[in-house]
Amino acid sequence: MDILLDVLRTAIAPSTAAFALAAIGLNFHFGLTGLLNMGHAGFMLLGMYGFAISIQQGWPIWLAVLVGLAAAAIFGLLLGWPTLKLRGDYLAIVTIAAAEMIRFLGRSQSLSGLTGASSGIRGSDFKPPFEELSPFPDSIVQIGPLEMHGSRSSSWWLTLVTWSLVIIFAIIYWRLAGSPWGRVLKGIREDEDAVRSLGKNVYSYKMQALVIGGAIGALGGITWALGNSVQPDSMGRPTTFWIWTLLLLGGAATVFGPVLGSILFWSALTLVKSVASAVLPPEVLAPTDLEPFSLVLVGVTLMLLVVFRPQGVLGNKKELAFNG
Amino acid sequence: MAEATTPDPEVATTATGGGTNLLLQNLFNGVVFGLLLALASVGLSLIYGTTALSNFAHGEMVTFGAVLTWFLATPQPVTVPLVPVEFHIGLPLIPAALLAIAISAALGWVQDKVVWSQLRRRRVGLVQQMIVSIGLSLALVNFIQWWIGGRPVRLTTSIDPRVQYGPISVGNVTLISMAIAITALLGVAFFLQRTRLGRATRAVSDNPALASASGIKVDSIIRIVWVMAAGLAALGGILLALYQQGFSFDDGTRLLLMMFAAVTLGGLGHPYGALVGSLVIGIVAEVSTVWLPPDLKFATALGILIIVLLVRPQGILGKAERVG
Numbered sequence: 001m002d003i004l005l006d007v008l009r010t011a012i013a014p015s016t017a018a019f020a021l022a023a024i025g026l027n028f029h030f031g032l033t034g035l036l037n038m039g040h041a042g043f044m045l046l047g048m049y050g051f052a053i054s055i056q057q058g059w060p061i062w063l064a065v066l067v068g069l070a071a072a073a074i075f076g077l078l079l080g081w082p083t084l085k086l087r088g089d090y091l092a093i094v095t096i097a098a099a100e101m102i103r104f105l106g107r108s109q110s111l112s113g114l115t116g117a118s119s120g121i122r123g124s125d126f127k128p129p130f131e132e133l134s135p136f137p138d139s140i141v142q143i144g145p146l147e148m149h150g151s152r153s154s155s156w157w158l159t160l161v162t163w164s165l166v167i168i169f170a171i172i173y174w175r176l177a178g179s180p181w182g183r184v185l186k187g188i189r190e191d192e193d194a195v196r197s198l199g200k201n202v203y204s205y206k207m208q209a210l211v212i213g214g215a216i217g218a219l220g221g222i223t224w225a226l227g228n229s230v231q232p233d234s235m236g237r238p239t240t241f242w243i244w245t246l247l248l249l250g251g252a253a254t255v256f257g258p259v260l261g262s263i264l265f266w267s268a269l270t271l272v273k274s275v276a277s278a279v280l281p282p283e284v285l286a287p288t289d290l291e292p293f294s295l296v297l298v299g300v301t302l303m304l305l306v307v308f309r310p311q312g313v314l315g316n317k318k319e320l321a322f323n324g
Numbered sequence: 325m326a327e328a329t330t331p332d333p334e335v336a337t338t339a340t341g342g343g344t345n346l347l348l349q350n351l352f353n354g355v356v357f358g359l360l361l362a363l364a365s366v367g368l369s370l371i372y373g374t375t376a377l378s379n380f381a382h383g384e385m386v387t388f389g390a391v392l393t394w395f396l397a398t399p400q401p402v403t404v405p406l407v408p409v410e411f412h413i414g415l416p417l418i419p420a421a422l423l424a425i426a427i428s429a430a431l432g433w434v435q436d437k438v439v440w441s442q443l444r445r446r447r448v449g450l451v452q453q454m455i456v457s458i459g460l461s462l463a464l465v466n467f468i469q470w471w472i473g474g475r476p477v478r479l480t481t482s483i484d485p486r487v488q489y490g491p492i493s494v495g496n497v498t499l500i501s502m503a504i505a506i507t508a509l510l511g512v513a514f515f516l517q518r519t520r521l522g523r524a525t526r527a528v529s530d531n532p533a534l535a536s537a538s539g540i541k542v543d544s545i546i547r548i549v550w551v552m553a554a555g556l557a558a559l560g561g562i563l564l565a566l567y568q569q570g571f572s573f574d575d576g577t578r579l580l581l582m583m584f585a586a587v588t589l590g591g592l593g594h595p596y597g598a599l600v601g602s603l604v605i606g607i608v609a610e611v612s613t614v615w616l617p618p619d620l621k622f623a624t625a626l627g628i629l630i631i632v633l634l635v636r637p638q639g640i641l642g643k644a645e646r647v648g
Contacts, residue, residue, distance in 0.1 A: 036454075038458075082630060082634040082637075088451065089451075090588075090637065092378065093585075093588060093629075094630055096584075097581050097584070097585065097626040100581055100623075101626045104619070105620070108619045109619060237577070241458055241459075241462050244458070285406070289470050293466070293470055295466035296467050297463075298459075298463075299464070299466065300459065301459070302455065303456045306452050306459065307448060310452060
């Protein structure tokens with residue numbers, strides 16, 4: 001029973017919602033436009049730095065969120081400028097390199113006054129303005145079988161906000177994907193040259209998708225940081241690959257794919273870890289080995305998914321033709 | 325604070341020298357690092373050239389060479405994940421290294437046989453193959469962490485004393501490593517230029533369909549390229565582990581970006597591009613530490629990659645052609 005409760009707790013956790021948001025952003029890149037953004041964690045990290053540092057400067061919370069989103073949008077512009085005219089795998093290499101640069105800069109001692117170097121920014125330094133807005137009581141609240149804190153850190157308040165954001169952005173994705181603008185993006189995904197020959201500015205459309213998706217990724221980063229803390233190493237390459245796995249798991253180019261993918265991915269990971277630690281004796285699998293063990297499974301899942309079911313749980317195989 | 329005492333794992337523990345001229349010493353260190361990087365990345369370039377696959381799991385092949393050598397050479401008892409038996413191997417360093425290279429090369433053969441040739445036969449798209457390699461990388465790096473733990477492994481316990489040559493100080497092991505690297509690279513060049521197989525490899529690189537039509541067995545050439553790539557990557561890993569005096573489970577993964585930067589810089593798929601690009605990246609990374617903080621040297625090298633893509637996307641040696 002405890003295991004099931006753990007799984008349920010993971011399924012509705014704010015971090016799960018934050019990853020769903022980030023995956024919606026990636027869905028704009030990959031699902032809608034076919035861009036291979038392998039540096040999504042960099043957008044998230046920029047979002048959280050922008051937010052946390054602005055709060056530390058004493059700026060209001062709405063401005064801090066805007067700074068985070070703007071940082072990611074500018075990052076998207078800078079990345080897209082040299083690469084969007086080139087073949088897809090150049091974008092993959094450059095985004096992954098740029099995201100690592102952000103992380104190296106963040107953990108560099110030379111900027112420690114702003115970013116706190118490798119130890120990052122503590123939650124208590126940037127969470128209070130958000131937590132003060134909470135309508136929930138400032139204590140542990142029990143709802144159904146679950147209990148969480150009302151307003152601090154990974155709280156009911158954050159759960160409410162993050163899942164509302166997920167719903168809002170899922171609707172935005174749904175509306176935009178069906179709009180004339182979204183249909184051009186899908187056209188670029190399927191056949192760039194055909195769209196170009198219709199007189200559309202492919203470069204500008206790709207850039208718009210990159211910037212919008214990146215900004216949503218930054219929002220995912222901000223909400224993730226509100227439940228945890230700003231830590232450059234938590235936003236390394238593995239994070240990007242998790243988002244890819246969960247997006248492909250749920251189904252790229254679908255409205256609910258990122259959301260379902262995030263819930264399934266994190267629940268399954270919790271389930272695997274709890275079952276493995278309950279079943280396997282510690283001589284075979286030490287508790288410290290659980291994390292790498294489960295990540296080996298994530299990697300293998302990603303490989304199998306891409307080969308055998310590239311459309312994921314919800315997707316339409318015809319719609320998602322990987323080109324290249 | 326615990327953070328301050330533990331050495332920062334992101335700052336490569338390169339042996340920064342005590343030479344009398346900082347600039348010349350760093351230039352020399354850059355050449356050493358560039359040569360070792362070239363060894364690791366020449367396989368990546370060959371694989372890209374013959375199959376057009378950006379193999380994101382190449383870094384793990386580098387790590388694997390170093391870790392396997394440690395596994396065979398260390399006098400301590402060692403274990404393998406999920407096998408509750410301790411081994412005592414403790415071979416001398418050189419036989420251990422040779423055996424590790426042979427096993428890695430064999431695993432390169434197996435990898436192509438089991439994964440990549442199957443994917444090519446099923447006509448899985450290149451983008452999908454790239455994501456498969458990302459999944460493989462995630463699985464392998466975590467498997468290695470599970471295997472050897474989070475601490476760096478050292479191949480020898482002896483310390484390489486530094487000798488002063490004019491303005492440069494360097495250890496003897498480093499000099500021998502350089503000689504091995506240069507010999508191996510010359511061997512690759514000889515193979516590509518002067519042997520029938522090498523010429524066939526270049527033909528496949530140039531145009532697989534035409535090569536196949538003129539009677540070259542494209543699949544066996546690609547198999548040979550995988551074996552070579554895996555063996556060279558393992559050799560590169562071993563020499564890097566000696567040079568840095570230790571190798572962590574994710575050092576190869578981190579190096580992958582440097583390798584991509586080098587290969588892209590030199591010209592994706594160009595056989596000698598990897599060498600030129602690696603030397604440039606190595607020298608830029610090391611010389612930048614004269615003016616910039618050392619924890620930013622990887623970021624500097626990645627920045628160079630992005631700038632090069634802006635002005636010369638085909639790389640230094642690449643043919644100017646439309647990419648995308």
